Amino acid sequence: MTIDLRSDTVTRPSAAMRAAMAAAPVGDDQYGEDPTVNALQERVAAQLGKECAIFLPSGTMANQVALRTLTRPGDDVLVSRESHAVWHEMGGSAANAGVQFTEIGTGGTFDAADVLAAAKPRGHPIYPPTTLVEIENTHNRSGGVVVPQDMVERVCAAARGRGLATFLDGARLWNAAIASRRKEAELAAPFDLVAVSLSKGLGAPGGSLLAGSRATIDLAIRYRRMFGGAMRQVGILAAAGVYALDHNLARLADDHANARLFASRLAQSRNAVLDPETVQTNIVVFGLGADAPDGAEVVSAARERGVLVFAFGPRTIRAVTHLDVTRAQCGQAGDILAAIVERTG
Numbered sequence: 001m002t003i004d005l006r007s008d009t010v011t012r013p014s015a016a017m018r019a020a021m022a023a024a025p026v027g028d029d030q031y032g033e034d035p036t037v038n039a040l041q042e043r044v045a046a047q048l049g050k051e052c053a054i055f056l057p058s059g060t061m062a063n064q065v066a067l068r069t070l071t072r073p074g075d076d077v078l079v080s081r082e083s084h085a086v087w088h089e090m091g092g093s094a095a096n097a098g099v100q101f102t103e104i105g106t107g108g109t110f111d112a113a114d115v116l117a118a119a120k121p122r123g124h125p126i127y128p129p130t131t132l133v134e135i136e137n138t139h140n141r142s143g144g145v146v147v148p149q150d151m152v153e154r155v156c157a158a159a160r161g162r163g164l165a166t167f168l169d170g171a172r173l174w175n176a177a178i179a180s181r182r183k184e185a186e187l188a189a190p191f192d193l194v195a196v197s198l199s200k201g202l203g204a205p206g207g208s209l210l211a212g213s214r215a216t217i218d219l220a221i222r223y224r225r226m227f228g229g230a231m232r233q234v235g236i237l238a239a240a241g242v243y244a245l246d247h248n249l250a251r252l253a254d255d256h257a258n259a260r261l262f263a264s265r266l267a268q269s270r271n272a273v274l275d276p277e278t279v280q281t282n283i284v285v286f287g288l289g290a291d292a293p294d295g296a297e298v299v300s301a302a303r304e305r306g307v308l309v310f311a312f313g314p315r316t317i318r319a320v321t322h323l324d325v326t327r328a329q330c331g332q333a334g335d336i337l338a339a340i341v342e343r344t345g
């Protein structure tokens, strides 16, 4: 059986999740009349400690709507290096919100000093005004890094001091909460807008939410419609999210332990450049040492042995654990990858 570690988005809805979807009461969500969507929105808003939340089809749409809501065309947005916003959204920020990014920090995080050094003032005759700071937590391309909460608080305080808005791309905020043993509301508190995804570790087939104040969400509702993301009897999808929050949240700790196991097995080969101790959540990003094959070769050799992984770059591979892979499979996949990079498998 194939062990698919390309992403935590590859999970398939279980029979019980499908049954919950089939049974969901629905209505027209654009009239605010879908009871299942409304229940999900209220639940997630409460969980994130925000006034209200809206349901959107995808995490990318949530991020795009957030950028459009909190900025004006021509603005500058501070983001982490290797952020999803820069690498994985097809240039949507430039096309949809008309903003430019300034990448700051290292390893998926940055501190208040980085914000103060990079923020360009409003009203300057030459500089584009910086109006927004975006944090990604957990940080995907840095290997599922949890951004330390004291750092988040310093960054958001510095941003507020400069009159900048704050946005959290929390597609995997659930993982950050489990790994840091903090409530989602605490992680979300410093931000004006927060995006969370149901289709990653939680295992729903789609759906994300944006949460914030009533006034900010009212603006976001306009842009959701403008971007084509307003849906109708979508309680069918929201029901999967409700099911996922009920059944798949606490078990994320298993994914984190399985990612550690995968990483420790992989580290049997010195040609895998990683420190298993740094694996905090469900994402393992590792480099290929000088004696290892390149990324495309590793991906295809692993596929031949029944393991799917993703090449982030010519010498960088990502593997992600999730609810459709067992602990034993994660260990086995680590052994297989170790042999491939060692050139013995």
Ligand SMILES: Cc1ncc(COP(=O)(O)O)c(C=O)c1O
Pocket (backbone or CB within 6 Å): 057, 058, 059, 060, 061, 063, 084, 136, 138, 140, 169, 171, 172, 197, 199, 208
């Ligand atoms: C950090 C982060 N933000 C946003 C997204 C976008 O989510 P979607 O694939 O639902 O558009 C992803 C997807 O992997 C992600 O990793």
